[in-house]
Amino acid sequence: MSTDTPVLSPARALATAGRVLRQLRHDPRTVALLLIVPVLMITLLRYVFDSDPATFDAIGASLLGIFPLITMFLVTSIATLRERTSGTLERLLALPLGKGDLIAGYALAFGAVAVAQSLLATAMSVWVLGLDVVGSPWLLLLVALLDALLGTALGLFVSAFAASEFQAVQFMPAVIFPQLLLCGLFTPRDRMHPVLETLSDVLPMSYAVDGMNQVLAHTDVTADFHRDVLVVAGCALLVLCLGAATLRRRTT
C-alpha cells in the first residue's frame, strides 16, 4: 500500500533480531546443527582428498562460501513461512512495524548466526585442517557473511511462494542446486557449454565461489575480488527488496 511508512526504525529492527535469536535459543538442537555440521563437512572433505591437498584447498574454500548460503536459505525460508502461516506476520504488519524493520531484523539475526558458523568452519579449516589460504582469512569471513545474507534474502523471497514447509524445503534444490552445478565447483566455468557459461555469469553463487578462490590464491585484494563482493552484496540487497515486496499488509 502506498501509505506505508518506509522508514527503518533501528530499535524495532534490533528488537526483531533479538526476538529471532531468542526463538533460536529455545531450540538448542538447531543451533548445534547450524554450527557443527559445516565443521564436520569440511573435516570430511579434508580426508576425502587426503592425498590431494590442492583439490581440498579449492573445493574447501568454495564450500566455506556455500555453507552459509544454503543453511541461511533453509532457516530463513522456514522461519518466514512460519510467520506467514501462524498469523504473526499479519499481526506484526497490523502494528507499527515497517517491512524494512522486519527484514533488517531477520538479516541481523541470521547474519550473526552466519558469522559464528563461518568463524568456526574457517578457523577449523585454516588452523586444524591446513587449508592453504594465501590471502587474509578475514576476507573469507567477509565473503561468507555476504553469502549468508544472500541466502537469507533468497529464503525470504522464496517463502512467499511456498504454501507449506514441504514446498519450502523443495525450493532448496530448485533454487540452490542449479547454482551449485554452475558455480564452478565441479568444473571451471569456462569449460562448460557456452550457454551454461553465460547462465553461470548471471547467477550470484558463481561470484560467491569466485570470491573465495580469489582470497585463496592472492595475497592482495584483487579487482576481481571487489567485483565478486559487490555482485554478491548487490544481489542480496536486490532480493531483499523483492522479498519486502512480498510482505503485504492487506491480503485477500
Add this chain to the structure above:
Amino acid sequence: MMNSLRAANAGAVEARALTVVRGDRTVLHDLGFTVEPGRITGLLGPSGCGKSTLMRAVVGTQANVSGTLDVLGRPAGHPSLRARVGYVTQAPSVYTDLTVRQNLDYFAAVLRPGRNHRAAREEAVTRAIGDVDLTRRADALAGTLSGGQLSRVSLAVALLGTPELLVLDEPTVGLDPVLRRDLWNLFHSLAADRGTTILVSSHVMDEAERCHRLLLMREGEILADDTPDALRTRTGSATVEEAFLRLVDEAATAGATAPRATTDEATPAGQETPR
C-alpha cells in the same frame, strides 16, 4: 472536509456501502453500520457469514475493500491507526517457541521501541499478563500452554498498547465457562474504565446477551443492528438466539423478492445497558 468535524462525535467505526470481494466471491454486500465508542458491540452470525472478513477490513489487513470504512475518524488501515487498534485473530498468533513474557516483550518493543520506554513497557507487559490471568504461567513456553491459555496470550498482546479500539475475533472459543465469564468481565471493565471500544465476534448466541449492541450477520449482510433487549422485544423472543433465528427465517421468505430493509430505524430511542 467534513471528515474532521464528524470524527469527534462519530462512531468508532463507520461503514457505508462497504463491500469486500475475495476471489470471485462477494463476501460482504454493501454494509452500513456504526460501532459506538466506549461500548461492546457483538458481531454475531453463523460461521462463514463474513464476520472475520469484516474484522480484517476494520483493522486494515483485508484487500479488495470498497465503499467507506472509517475507524476512529480515519480510513481503515491508515498507518496512524496501527498503534490505536488492537486485533486478535481467531487462531492465536504468537510465537510458540518463546515464553509468554518474551512474546509480550517483543510486541511491546514494536509498539514503543527504544530504551527510554523500557520501564513503561515492563509495566504494560506485566499488566497485560495480569489482565488475562496468566501471571503464574508468564515464564512458560507458549507452545506448552493449553489452547485456551494460548488464545489468552494472543489477547494479552492486543491489550499491550492500551488500544482505543479492540477487535476480537472469537476470543472465547474453547474456553471453559469460568474463563469465559472472567474474560467478559474484563471486556466490560475495559469499556467502562478505559473507555475502550470493543468489536467482538462470536457464533455463540448466549454471549450476545453480554454485549451493549449487536450486529447480526448472515451471508455477508447485516440482518439486524440493535440492542439485545430491543431485538428480543421486537421479535417477541425470549433469547437473542431465538430472535436471530426468527430474523433469518423472515429474511429467507422475504429475501427472494423484496430487498432487505435495514433494521436501524426500528431501534427504540432509549438504549438500556445490559450487564
